Amino acid sequence: MRPALALRPSSVSRVLRARRVASFHRYVSHQASRSIAELLQWRPAQAADDVTVSGFVRSVRSMKARRFVALGDGSSLAALQALVEADHAGDLAVGAAVRLTGSWVSSPGAAQSHELHVRRVEVLGPSDAKTFPIQKKYQTPEYLRTMPHLRPRTPVNAVLLRLRSEAIASLTQFFAGRSFTQTHPPIITSSDCEGAGEVFTVTPANNTPVPANKAASQESFFRSKKYLTVSTQLHLEALAQAVGNVWTLSPVFRAEKSDTSRHLSEFYMLEAEMSFVDDLGPVMDLAEDMLRSLSTNLIESATVGDLLFRSRNSGSDLAPADEVRRRWEGLMRQDWPRITYSDAVALLQRKADLFEHKPTWGAGLHSEHEKYLAEYVGGGEKPVFVTHYPRDIKAFYMRETPTPTPEIPGPTVDCFDLLVPEFCEIAGGSMREHRLDPLLDVMRRQGILKPPSEGAPGDSSCGGLDWYVDLRRWGCPPHGGFGVGFDRLLSYLAGVQTVRDIVSFPRWYGRCDC
């Protein structure tokens, strides 16, 4: 791993140039699979013959007896410029899938160093340009969202797909390098009471024979009611007690009727759980190292180059490139500040007149408070950990802080929220209550556990969570972990304004196309 550094634009350019040279060498050794991104970096002094490239026609411009064709294949924001004689260009409609063969020659124009002088045109998938819904001109995100099956064909959406892919690969490498076991916790689960919001139920479709008693039939496939998971954490804890440190990148589901730029009904969560950790420090270190490793790794990629160096006029709705670059540089910095909730509230209270909502110990932080903290504590640059929130506003499984500071008004839990500038919360984590009796106490207090049963093993009085309580009966070490909304993280890194535009087929209240 390269050391993290605060990059100035010039050094960013340098690493990108280095990357491009590497990319060129890869191109030369794997001629069979030449992408447009690779071809655009290839600048031979002499014209190269018999170059074949496949892609989709972005635009066609007529110029006397020739056509200037802009070709894209999803590998770069920039298009490849191809020159085709008019009599070969008949079927080169916008949107068509084509294979072009010709000479790669240096270009007289300033826009690209080289262009393809086409000798042979194969139209592999024709297009009716008149009805093709994707146009080269600016189209609103709302309009593009009405056709998620075609939207990925826009150049910017292809960049977002590549960003996701490279982020997954980088994170997989990060965790493998630390011997974390990547796991597949279940999607269909038995519990609906994790307190993370509304849930979806799962039943066999009606094309299976339905007995007279319909309600019973809906539960009969799995014998009792089942739900789509809202978080894999509880199952991850079971796995962490087998192999120590675990992580997952898993779809999770919320049936909330939220109509905001931050909420989806289906999204990917990255969750990690560490065993044999005594306190929150190593858990926060892991979250920090992970995000720094991700940003440091990817900053060099051509994909992130496309995000950071696009022109202001590229006609997308992404946040300005300068702003996006600041986000990446922030994540790459060392030593992110950590402040307790209690200190944060005291700090906010000294500036109470700045806020619409009064900062009060015992209440959640409002978005305006989080924004101020990210700005003031993190200098508008570094992410900020806010730790040790009041117990009574947090989930039942969080461990109560063992040695609370006397001057604090009430009990707190060993937890954190990670705030980033503008965007606010991007990750959250905690130590988990690993002792049986304190866990049963809090489950009783929160009404998850019904009093008569006392959580005896095997009964179903824990809202389907008997098994989770069970984990504490035999050898449960201190453990903790965190979760990151993966799609939100990608939105932040890409500068996408709503999480609906970072997911290929977004699902939210009232919308589930394709």
Place this chain on the structure above:
Amino acid sequence: MRPALALRPSSVSRVLRARRVASFHRYVSHQASRSIAELLQWRPAQAADDVTVSGFVRSVRSMKARRFVALGDGSSLAALQALVEADHAGDLAVGAAVRLTGSWVSSPGAAQSHELHVRRVEVLGPSDAKTFPIQKKYQTPEYLRTMPHLRPRTPVNAVLLRLRSEAIASLTQFFAGRSFTQTHPPIITSSDCEGAGEVFTVTPANNTPVPANKAASQESFFRSKKYLTVSTQLHLEALAQAVGNVWTLSPVFRAEKSDTSRHLSEFYMLEAEMSFVDDLGPVMDLAEDMLRSLSTNLIESATVGDLLFRSRNSGSDLAPADEVRRRWEGLMRQDWPRITYSDAVALLQRKADLFEHKPTWGAGLHSEHEKYLAEYVGGGEKPVFVTHYPRDIKAFYMRETPTPTPEIPGPTVDCFDLLVPEFCEIAGGSMREHRLDPLLDVMRRQGILKPPSEGAPGDSSCGGLDWYVDLRRWGCPPHGGFGVGFDRLLSYLAGVQTVRDIVSFPRWYGRCDC
């Protein structure tokens, strides 16, 4: 990537030894996170003091004033042997989570080169050994399956968890190296007519307010009926038309009431889709390269060493180690045979008296037929591609073979099944029909498309697949791909007898624990 080679047991040992040396060097440079697997490879000539190790007590054996404690942490099948003075060992119950500190000294016994002479015992998570359901003695898979939350704590199940993790990391690297984009196709989908079996429906739970008209309310969250995906292929095709080559490792769901060793209601599918490929060859090459790369990469890992070199008496239900080793070596071989369905049927017909079911052109292959083909064509060793099945027994989206051989009784499709010895089908793929009219024809013939509408864009007469038809309207290049049941693949590689034992929290008809 190392070249694949047919390994003899001796060369397997050699690569494993090399790996262990590497693992030792990693241990020395990262003392902070020493796993038991790493410690067991560390054989210092002089006793090392202040060695700390965390894990779970597998067994305690009394011997005069000392206790021999077997400690596991999920990182290896073998346990670490620790010697504890009896007066320190009071709380060292089976199942307890402990941290032990002491000296790492060479052992007089033959079983391990070194053992830990414990100076300090910390019990971090106590255990009631009398009620702890996991015992060191043999426990049947059926019994262990009744407690999926505790099952991962058995040494063999920890090996299976690590195998999954290493397989994911290896596959991620394989596809990244070929510039395939890893994607997250949707889990909740609109179509129930892909022909892959029964589906689950998704509705908000009843804790959201229910209007009087219950049926309507169930569909109101997303406005129409929604399902859990049975395969990501159709959505992958849309993404492949944006960025060329794509893959995913995604959960998929089937509501089939199958009670077999091969079926789950929830499982992970690895699916890949290639754009701009003219025929099946490159698709089969990819599947072959991928599985060879996976096996060649992992054969060196300590995890696979645990699978291949466990003793016959290790008390698990895995297939014999020799058999499992043959499977790995088969996948590592070059040039897997490819045979058409028609040739395969002709071959089977010549041996018709061997089979219960008569081999007939136009019918599916029975398991006994597939076993024979794997044995006869693959020499019981190499996987075998069977290609070009009859059109009428395959899915609507498969491309009809453009130039059928005259002597073949009926139309075929460009598809393949990949068969491995004993286990039979492990992957399946095809070219997809990329032309609009032929696709509409076959959808009409199979009743997916209702005749009056003629599949006009925007109507919902295609069983929710209008968008899929749409992909063919504008620039759809020839493309194809394949799918691998990831859990079945892992079962095969691990020698697990049923897919229920390779998944941590298996769900099948009637069973969904935790």
